[in-house]
Amino acid sequence: MRPQSVGWLFMAPTLVILFVFGVLPFVYVLVISFFDWNSFAADPTMRFSGVQNYRDLVFDTGYLMSLWNTLKFGVFAVASEIVLGYFLAQLFMRNFPLKSFFRTIHTLPLMIAPVAVGATWRLMTVPGLGPIPYYLDKWFGYDYLISRYAGQAFFTTVVMDVWHWTPLVTLTLLAALSSMPKEPFEQAQIDGANKLQTFWYVTLPLLKPAILAAVFIRLMDAMRTVDEVWMLTGGGPAAATRYVGLYIWRVVFPKTDYGYGSAMSLITLYLTIVMCWLLYAGLVARRDLRKPE
Amino acid sequence: MSDDVPLRRAAPQGFLPIHTNAFDRVFVSVVCFVAIHLFWMRFLEQDISLYVATVLSVILGAIIIARG
Numbered sequence: 001m002r003p004q005s006v007g008w009l010f011m012a013p014t015l016v017i018l019f020v021f022g023v024l025p026f027v028y029v030l031v032i033s034f035f036d037w038n039s040f041a042a043d044p045t046m047r048f049s050g051v052q053n054y055r056d057l058v059f060d061t062g063y064l065m066s067l068w069n070t071l072k073f074g075v076f077a078v079a080s081e082i083v084l085g086y087f088l089a090q091l092f093m094r095n096f097p098l099k100s101f102f103r104t105i106h107t108l109p110l111m112i113a114p115v116a117v118g119a120t121w122r123l124m125t126v127p128g129l130g131p132i133p134y135y136l137d138k139w140f141g142y143d144y145l146i147s148r149y150a151g152q153a154f155f156t157t158v159v160m161d162v163w164h165w166t167p168l169v170t171l172t173l174l175a176a177l178s179s180m181p182k183e184p185f186e187q188a189q190i191d192g193a194n195k196l197q198t199f200w201y202v203t204l205p206l207l208k209p210a211i212l213a214a215v216f217i218r219l220m221d222a223m224r225t226v227d228e229v230w231m232l233t234g235g236g237p238a239a240a241t242r243y244v245g246l247y248i249w250r251v252v253f254p255k256t257d258y259g260y261g262s263a264m265s266l267i268t269l270y271l272t273i274v275m276c277w278l279l280y281a282g283l284v285a286r287r288d289l290r291k292p293e
Numbered sequence: 294m295s296d297d298v299p300l301r302r303a304a305p306q307g308f309l310p311i312h313t314n315a316f317d318r319v320f321v322s323v324v325c326f327v328a329i330h331l332f333w334m335r336f337l338e339q340d341i342s343l344y345v346a347t348v349l350s351v352i353l354g355a356i357i358i359a360r361g
Binding site (some may be wrong): 046051054055059166270274277281285 | 311312313317320324327328330331334335343351
């Protein structure tokens with residue numbers, strides 16, 4: 001048997017799994033998005049509707065608003081996670097008493113299911129029961145009620161996401177920091193670079209691949225967040241935290257509008273891929289267009 | 294011996310501000326295709342048919358693939 005054939009033989013299980021669980025569902029959703037299909041309606045037959053689902057989608061203010069809210073959520077949550085994760089990673093690079101214990105405690109949120117995280121935060125924010133509204137009122141006289149104030153609900157979902165997922169970013173950046181070579185830092189020191197210059201010209205470029213990986217993973221997760229927010233706010237008040245995953249869920253499950261739901265899912269996937277690609281193209285694959293002098 | 298090694302030609306630089314291969318250019322074309330159609334349906338379809346968007350997208354895609 002030729003070496004190339006052996007290679008394909010070893011690749012075959014992965015390729016088959018990828019095709020069955022990745023490509024086929026995508027093609028199925030793509031096909032359904034061009035149909036008008038509600039299997040629980042009086043007429044459950046699939047009717048070809050062309051691009052009508054996409055036409056409806058670009059005029060659907062509820063969907064567009066949910067996309068905008070999701071984008072805001074993603075930007076706030078991911079930016080906070082990267083900054084916090086970096087500082088925590090730098091902290092865990094130093095030696096201090098009980099370092100291993102704190103590192104383990106710090107990663108505990110990662111092990112909790114999103115539904116449980118949402119339920120816990122719900123309990124912590126219920127007026128008259130949760131500690132957050134109680135202490136905010138007692139210490140600062142702050143009226144904290146996420147079932148009434150849209151801004152508070154939005155920022156509570158962001159804080160919950162940051163609490164849940166910052167450890168992932170910390171671990172990613174910690175791994176990258178641990179594997180950094182010493183030489184560039186020694187050279188920077190010899191050249192007389194101060195801490196800010198060392199961070200900007202040495203640490204950040206070396207960390208860029210890890211930061212990008214963390215941003216991509218977290219941005220994709222943020223774009224499809226459903227369970228945590230559903231448990232915490234149920235999408236409310238009004239539609240303030242009805243992120244795109246929740247909106248699609250409402251269309252696909254309670255309304256059983258599969259064609260329209262598929263179109264929305266695909267456009268959300270499209271926007272997620274485009275955002276990640278723009279980040280990649282802007283930060284990694286950029287070409288210097290200036291002509292050499 | 295080194296004379297036998299065929300010289301590799303440098304990849305031509307297109308108008309896109311990033312380093313691209315054929316897959317990247319096809320990807321950018323598909324992204325533009327979808328974006329143009331969504332934009333057209335939202336703002337222009339009342340006046341101009343969607344087929345115009347399809348023709349424009351295909352032309353743009355071909356240019357990106359050939360010269361991007």
